[in-house]
Amino acid sequence: MKQRVLRSRMQGLSLIEVLVSLVIGLIVVGAVLVSYLGSGKTGKVQAAYAEMNExxxxxxxxxxxxxxxxxxxQPTGVSGTTFTRSxxxxxxxGCDKGLDNVIRRNQTAPWDNTVCAVAGADDHVIEVVYEADLTNTVPTAANVPSDCIGNTLPTTVVGTATxxxxxxxxxxxxxxSGKSELYCASQQGAAGQPLVxxxxxxxxxxxxxxxxxPRQIxxxxxxxxxxxxxxxxxxxxxxLMKSSEAVLNSEDPLTYLDCDGVERTSADFFVRRAYFTTTTLRNKMAF
Structure with a gap:
């Protein structure tokens, strides 16, 4: 004899229960997706700052x-109570507005006030001068001191010394690439090369x-x-460093402080940050 299944004992899901389950599932999936996308964007911003720091x-x-x-x-002798040097x-x-033309960056004579541009946008440049030797520079293949981009320095003869x-x-x-880079050029006329x-x-x-x-700033x-x-x-x-990629969007804070402490807005969605350092010229401070 077949057993009758009473309708009251039959079990199942109603349409409302199915819809509620779907909504809950979508909320969970959406939360996971938002978290994933947010962590990915945060990672890009952190990577951009790490790159700029480096x-x-x-x-x-x-x-x-x-x-x-x-x-x-190097001291070459003594005159009275002071050393004579090469x-x-x-x-x-340095100059504030750059040089009066690009060729001047590589001129063979030391800079003077006549080569600094007197108008235009801020374009700070600085020349650093010192006696190079085989210990404070990287020697070239000819075992000669080098400049900031590895070129052989010309000799300077004073009396019988070189x-x-x-x-x-x-x-x-x-x-x-069209990106702004830190360059270095040297006195002997070779073209400058990018460093960073x-x-x-x-x-x-x-x-x-x-x-x-004279020893107090x-x-x-x-x-x-x-x-x-x-x-x-x-x-x-x-x-003022700039990220290599645009990693921000309109919902992120777009303001930053430039080198003069002025608040700027990053309209192109690139990250920027100003870095400062102060260096004492120890060869000028010695007693």
Missing amino acids: NAQIAMTIMNRDLLLAGYA YSDRPIF YYIAHNRFYLSSGA DNVEAMRIWYGEANAAN VKYVSASSVSDWGRVLSVRVCL
């Missing part, structure tokens, strides 16, 4: 090293002492306001 550290390390050597020269001219020089004087010039220029990319702006201030106390000024380059004891550098 590039800024490399650029500042390169410039810092040269600034620490500014004015360095190089005793100004250790650094010296190598580096004139390393740091500035910003657009590379082959995505450096959007560079600002330089000079710590100048007064005549009464009383003010930081731009290059055009330096009254005596021989009294500059330190250099403050700011590099």
Whole structure:
């Protein structure tokens, strides 16, 4: 005999229950998807800041090293109570508005006030001068001191002695990719070469002492306001770094502070950050 199945004992899901289950499932999946997308975007922003931190550290390390050597020269004798040296001219020089033309970046003579542009946008450049040798530079294949881009330095003859004087010039220029990069050029006329990319702006201030106390910095000024380059004891550098990709969107904070402390807006959705460093010219501070 077949058993009858009572209708009251039959079980199943109603349409409302199915719809509720689907809604709950969609909410869970949506939450997981939003979390995944958010973590991916956060990772891109963090990677952009990590890249900028690394590039800024490399650029500042390169410039810092040269600034620490500014004015360095081996003693060649004694005159009264002071040492005579192979190089005793100004250790650094700079311009606020760039140079009067591109060729001047690689001119064979040291800079002077006549080659600084007097108008135009901010385009800070700096020249660092010191006696190069086989210990403070990377020797070339000919076992000769090199400049900031690895080229052989020309010789400077004083009496019977031969010296190598580096004139390393740091500035910003657009590379082959169109991005703004930190460049270095040297005195002997070779074309400058890029060192670090995505450096959007560079600002330089000079710590100048007064005549009464030549070892006490009383003010930081731009290059055009330096009254005596021989009294500059330190250099403050700011590099405004830019991410290599646009990782922000309209919902993110788009403001940042530039090298002058002015709040700017990143309309192109690239991340930017200003980095500062101050270097004392130790060859000017020695007692």
